[in-house]
Amino acid sequence: xxxxxxxxxxxxxxxxxxxxxxxxxxxxxxxxxxxxxxxxxxxxxxxxxxxxxxxxxxxxxxxxxxxxxxxxxxxxxxxxxxxxxxxxxxxxxxxxxxxxxxxxxxxxxxxxxxxxxxxxxxxxxxxxxxxxxxxxxxxxxxxxxxxxxxxxxxxxxxxxxxxxxxxxxxxxxxxxxxxxxxxxxxxxxxxxxxxxxxxxxxxxxxxxxxxxxxxxxxxxxxxxxxxxxxxxxxxxxxxxxxxxxxxxxxxxxxxxxxxxxxxxxxxxxxxxxxxxxxxxxxxxxxxxxxxxxxxxxxxxxxxxxxxxxxxxxxx
Amino acid sequence: xxxxxxxxxxxxxxxxxxxxxxxxxxxxxxxxxxxxxxxxxxxxxxxxxxxxxxxxxxxxxxxxxxxxxxxxxxxxxxxxxxxxxxxxxxxxxxxxxxxxxxxxxxxxxxxxxxxxxxxxxxxxxxxxxxxxxxxxxxxxxxxxxxxxxxxxxxxxxxxxxxxxxxxxxxxxxxxxxxxxxxxxxxxxxxxxxxxxxxxxxxxxxxxxxxxxxxxxxxxxxxxxxxxxxxxxxxxxxxxxxxxxxxxxxxxxxxxxxxxxxxxxxxxxxxxxxxxxxxxxxxxxxx
Numbered sequence: 003x004x005x006x007x008x009x010x011x012x013x014x015x016x017x018x019x020x021x022x023x024x025x026x027x028x029x030x031x032x033x034x035x036x037x038x039x040x041x042x043x044x045x046x047x048x049x050x051x052x053x054x055x056x057x058x059x060x061x062x063x064x065x066x067x068x069x070x071x072x073x074x075x076x077x078x079x080x081x082x083x084x085x086x087x088x089x090x091x092x093x094x095x096x097x098x099x100x101x102x103x104x105x106x107x108x109x110x111x112x113x114x115x116x117x118x119x120x121x122x123x124x125x126x127x128x129x130x131x132x133x134x135x136x137x138x139x140x141x142x143x144x145x146x147x148x149x150x151x152x153x154x155x156x157x158x159x160x161x162x163x164x165x166x167x168x169x170x171x172x173x174x175x176x177x178x179x180x181x182x183x184x185x186x187x188x189x190x191x192x193x194x195x196x197x198x199x200x201x202x203x204x205x206x207x208x209x210x211x212x213x214x215x216x217x218x219x220x221x222x223x224x225x226x227x228x229x230x231x232x233x234x235x236x237x238x239x240x241x242x243x244x245x246x247x248x249x250x251x252x253x254x255x256x257x258x259x260x261x262x263x264x265x266x267x268x269x270x271x272x273x274x275x276x277x278x279x280x281x282x283x284x285x286x287x288x289x290x291x292x293x294x295x296x297x298x299x300x301x302x303x304x305x306x307x308x309x310x311x312x313x314x315x316x317x
Numbered sequence: 318x319x320x321x322x323x324x325x326x327x328x329x330x331x332x333x334x335x336x337x338x339x340x341x342x343x344x345x346x347x348x349x350x351x352x353x354x355x356x357x358x359x360x361x362x363x364x365x366x367x368x369x370x371x372x373x374x375x376x377x378x379x380x381x382x383x384x385x386x387x388x389x390x391x392x393x394x395x396x397x398x399x400x401x402x403x404x405x406x407x408x409x410x411x412x413x414x415x416x417x418x419x420x421x422x423x424x425x426x427x428x429x430x431x432x433x434x435x436x437x438x439x440x441x442x443x444x445x446x447x448x449x450x451x452x453x454x455x456x457x458x459x460x461x462x463x464x465x466x467x468x469x470x471x472x473x474x475x476x477x478x479x480x481x482x483x484x485x486x487x488x489x490x491x492x493x494x495x496x497x498x499x500x501x502x503x504x505x506x507x508x509x510x511x512x513x514x515x516x517x518x519x520x521x522x523x524x525x526x527x528x529x530x531x532x533x534x535x536x537x538x539x540x541x542x543x544x545x546x547x548x549x550x551x552x553x554x555x556x557x558x559x560x561x562x563x564x565x566x567x568x569x570x571x572x573x574x575x576x577x578x579x580x581x582x583x584x585x586x587x588x589x590x591x592x593x594x595x596x597x598x599x600x601x602x603x
Contacts, residue, residue: 028425028505035421035509039414039476040433046473047440050448050455057451065454123335130589131342134349136596137581139534141552142574145559146348149355149567153367179348187597240444243536247556273446274537289450296447303442 058289063282071286079290089291091263092272099170099268100238103177107234108227111182115189116215129190133183144247147176163252169266173241173248180244181237185230192226193219225309232306239299242270251275269295349578356381356571363567381572388558388569393576396554399464400533403550407471408528411479412521414472419483420513424495434484440477445537448474453541462544470542471532479524482598486520487513526588526595533581551577 028035053065058079062068071078083089114132118125135143151162151172162168196219204214220227245251251264251271267275273295276288355363357371357378369375386393422430452470456462461469494516498508514521536552543549549557555573559565585592 027499028421031505032421034506035417036433039418039472039480042414042469042473043433043436043440043476044473045455045459045461046452046470047443047448047476048436050451051440051443053451053455054448065451117334117338120331120334122331122338124339128338128342129593130586131345133593134346134582134585137530137585137592138578139536139552141536141556142534142577145555145570145574146352149363149367149571150348150351152364153351156364156367179345184596187593191597242446243534243552246536247559270444270446274449277450285450292446292449296444299444300442307438307442
């Protein structure tokens with residue numbers, strides 16, 4: 003009886019090993035392990051985020067002089083944001099830019115990845131080269147390409163700053179140059195995971211290359227396509243540095259009512275210009291725009307996270 | 318016979334593809350080549366003869382580099398110095414702090430941990446514009462506006478992705494290793510530093526590379542947070558030169574751009590494998 007009891011106690015002790023040996027003692031070290039990160043996270047994210055949310059319902063020039071708009075005028079800043087022609091223009095311009103850039107980048111990146119997984123000579127070198135622009139910062143990229151475009155357009159006696167369509171296509175070319183390499187890496191990983199025996203079976207069945215690509219390869223790399231699609235989508239919407247450095251919104255159109263529409267200005271830059279422009283009273287509107295922008299980008303980001311997680315579960 | 322023929326055709330096909338891709342690759346590096354060419358060209362010719370080689374009357378020698386370094390009223394090397402300081406200290410701080418927090422969250426798994434983890438995931442999808450105004454004011458009030466204190470801001474804003482990646486990896490490590498260490502009389506701190514940290518090495522490299530690339534190229538955060546009269550980083554410096562001068566010396570700007578991308582390219586060529594792997598691992602952030 004006594005032996006049995008001791009044995010039992012021993013076993014119980016063993017089964018709670020993980021919590022008593024690892025979990026318990028760690029908890030005592032909370033201040034060291036979590037403290038610094040938590041403090042910085044609150045200062046650098048949580049508090050600014052909450053404060054930003056609250057400020058979008060106030061009138062302010064700086065964070066300390068905010069005045070609540072009152073419940074009757076609760077959404078005044080949001081109404082102002084929606085009635086600002088430059089904001090609406092920026093939204094449609096960004097949306098158009100994003101759609102076009104998503105298409106170009108993904109189609110080209112997939113094509114490059116497809117060829118590079120066909121065992122051609124020098125494909126490692128090509129990978130290295132295509133990925134390289136991804137490491138150069140947005141501001142520097144913008145100035146490199148503004149030099150190139152102006153070098154070309156100079157012979158036509160114009161400049162990238164003078165016509166909206168030059169600014170638009172210029173930015174598309176820039177983004178393709180920067181992002182094709184990145185998306186290519188993701189597509190290559192996806193293509194290499196396509197089961198060899200499936201491809202072989204298709205070959206034996208007499209499928210043409212095009213049929214194999216459409217019916218076997220593409221369905222198998224669908225997860226990579228989803229990732230790249232959402233990545234390019236949110237990159238397009240969030241674009242700031244490249245936009246600022248390449249055209250900074252030029253050319254400007256001056257409307258009759260005195261407002262200015264910066265024709266190549268995208269959402270992020272529009273928000274920035276509203277915050278730090280001439281009119282400090284517009285900061286409430288700017289914060290409201292930022293909240294709207296956040297809702298849009300976060301929705302895209304959460305769908306993407308959901309997708310990647312689902313994929314992880316399946317694996 | 319027919320099979321041999323198709324094999325031959327396929328081989329020829331591949332050679333053609335290699336040639337085509339070699340041409341595209343040349344086109345791909347051409348913008349960087351243009352930066353090199355134009356950094357040795359006299360300012361007046363950068364715009365008119367962008368694609369010409371810098372010889373003869375176009376040549377500026379190393380004049381652009383000398384001018385670029387002393388351009389404006391802020392020496393370029395000071396910006397480069399601050400860029401290095403901020404990138405190195407911030408990345409190091411993020412790595413060490415979030416690795417510890419990631420391990421804690423994955424192992425303790427309490428309600429608090431789960432909330433913090435969710436907040437981290439949430440912070441990954443929040444665009445910087447949402448918090449930029451309030452964050453820069455907070456940083457001002459707390460004197461986090463110097464290169465020596467800005468790492469705290471980077472830790473706060475960059476914690477999300479890093480913790481997300483560390484928690485994901487720690488969950489895949491068997492607990493038994495840590496339990497063995499605990500039975501051998503290892504406290505949590507020692508267990509972490511001498512047992513867990515070495516296992517985390519691949520994730521440390523991936524996260525480190527992501528953070529280094531982000532912080533080195535970041536423009537808006539340091540521009541808004543730092544006290545601009547005293548401190549600049551390389552992206553701020555380049556934007557400042559282009560933005561605030563009526564007539565910009567393009568040759569000198571190209572010289573500065575060249576100097577700022579050489580370290581990046583060297584870094585890339587030396588740890589290319591890790592970089593590509595790290596960047597692909599961070600694809601979830603977007």
